[in-house]
Amino acid sequence: MTDPTPDILAAFSSATAGLVAKASPAIVSVHSHRARASGFVWKPGLVVTADEALADEGEIEIKLADGTARPASIVGRDHTTDIALLRFDATQIPPARLSSGAPALGSLAIVVAAARGTPSAALGVVSLAGGRWRSLRGGDIDARLELDLRLHHSQQGGLTLDASGEAIGMAVLGPRRVLVIPTATIERVAGSLETHGRIARGYLGVGLQAVKLDDGLGAMVMSVDKSGPSAAAGISQGDVIVGWNDEKLSGVRQLLRSLGPDSIGQVVELSLRRGGEPMRLTVTIGERPET
Amino acid sequence: MSEATKPGIVIAIEIDDPLLANRLASLLGGIEGLLLAAPGEAADFAIVSREERSVAEPHGFDFTPRELDVLTLLAEGASNKTIAKRLGISVHTAKFHVGSLLNKLDATGRTDAVAHAARRGVIHL
Numbered sequence: 001m002t003d004p005t006p007d008i009l010a011a012f013s014s015a016t017a018g019l020v021a022k023a024s025p026a027i028v029s030v031h032s033h034r035a036r037a038s039g040f041v042w043k044p045g046l047v048v049t050a051d052e053a054l055a056d057e058g059e060i061e062i063k064l065a066d067g068t069a070r071p072a073s074i075v076g077r078d079h080t081t082d083i084a085l086l087r088f089d090a091t092q093i094p095p096a097r098l099s100s101g102a103p104a105l106g107s108l109a110i111v112v113a114a115a116r117g118t119p120s121a122a123l124g125v126v127s128l129a130g131g132r133w134r135s136l137r138g139g140d141i142d143a144r145l146e147l148d149l150r151l152h153h154s155q156q157g158g159l160t161l162d163a164s165g166e167a168i169g170m171a172v173l174g175p176r177r178v179l180v181i182p183t184a185t186i187e188r189v190a191g192s193l194e195t196h197g198r199i200a201r202g203y204l205g206v207g208l209q210a211v212k213l214d215d216g217l218g219a220m221v222m223s224v225d226k227s228g229p230s231a232a233a234g235i236s237q238g239d240v241i242v243g244w245n246d247e248k249l250s251g252v253r254q255l256l257r258s259l260g261p262d263s264i265g266q267v268v269e270l271s272l273r274r275g276g277e278p279m280r281l282t283v284t285i286g287e288r289p290e291t
Numbered sequence: 292m293s294e295a296t297k298p299g300i301v302i303a304i305e306i307d308d309p310l311l312a313n314r315l316a317s318l319l320g321g322i323e324g325l326l327l328a329a330p331g332e333a334a335d336f337a338i339v340s341r342e343e344r345s346v347a348e349p350h351g352f353d354f355t356p357r358e359l360d361v362l363t364l365l366a367e368g369a370s371n372k373t374i375a376k377r378l379g380i381s382v383h384t385a386k387f388h389v390g391s392l393l394n395k396l397d398a399t400g401r402t403d404a405v406a407h408a409a410r411r412g413v414i415h416l
Binding site for chain 1: 296333335365366368369370371372381389390393394397407412414415416
């Protein structure tokens with residue numbers, strides 16, 4: 001009987017090479033001031049890349065798989081989910097195919113990127129597969145996915161494929177680990193960036209300090225933005241917020257969570273203490289201005 | 292690209308003590324291939340002071356006052372650029388602080404640290 005190992009390895013090898021070759025036309029390099037990253041064509045004329053790997057100012061150039069370079073402009077960027085959307089004038093490049101499935105722990109993952117204009121690839125497994133999580137800056141990310149492979153800085157923004165060649169997300173560098181921003185998050189955030197140019201966040205217009213009360217937690221109003229929603233609602237410096245829509249305040253995190261992109265325009269009834277006396281005020285959540 | 296045409300490494304000195312900053316600038320200014328960043332210019336690296344004393348945290352964290360400033364801004368959802376602007380430091384330095392914070396938080400495994408730290412200061416929402 002012949003040893004089947006060489007055949008299996010050769011078949012595996014040509015399969016991964018085939019998946020990379022199939023995905024690579026949609027992969028681009030993104031050059032910005034002192035920064036090199038990867039990206040992929042999300043929709044005709046639109047490229048998704050890693051926000052962290054994109055310079056804060058200056059020209060942006062996209063290098064395509066065929067070696068040509070095009071200028072690109074920023075449609076929008078969201079640092080909370082590490083997604084940036086760029087526009088360029090090449091609409092004939094077929095977009096990457098994004099899968100909606102969730103990869104299993106231990107399944108194969110291939111990152112297809114373009115380091116400084118040259119296609120590059122990395123192979124590993126999904127080393128962590130968890131549920132929704134919130135980034136340090138408060139971005140909602142649909143699944144916690146980590147890879148056990150090494151990712152170069154310039155490969156940030158590369159496409160992560162599963163073993164069937166479907167894209168499961170964008171590879172980015174976290175602290176000492178490689179993270180995948182899942183396709184569901186990309187579709188949601190890039191879609192919003194395409195339509196609105198930004199990910200809006202809710203705004204109360206107050207500076208808050210957590211304080212302990214006899215019967216729980218409160219948030220003391222240390223400052224009020226004169227042109228913000230809280231000022232319009234009549235909130236004053238020194239007021240202590242103790243409740244939100246009849247719910248007792250459980251902490252700063254609850255307030256952070258309550259001010260997501262969908263919160264704008266919502267009317268909230270705040271329970272306050274002013275000089276120790278209970279009172280209620282109605283605030284319409286505004287949009288946080290860019291600072 | 293030949294060695295001769297390679298641009299120098301741009302380094303920023305971000306130290307509050309002007310005497311120390313000047314001494315460093317005059318020492319580093321004489322090294323070939325090393326360029327000192329003009330105020331506001333983007334740098335490849337920054338020299339930051341490590342003299343900031345750490346603040347003992349009731350929750351078992353060990354953050355410098357600067358890192359606490361950065362944490363509060365992170366809790367507000369600030370970008371590196373916004374953090375840099377608000378604290379009057381370069382984006383590179385802001386990234387450096389965020390990176391070291393992430394490493395510390397990672398080491399403690401405390402993902403709720405932002406909210407904990409934000410409790411100590413005023414958070415603008």
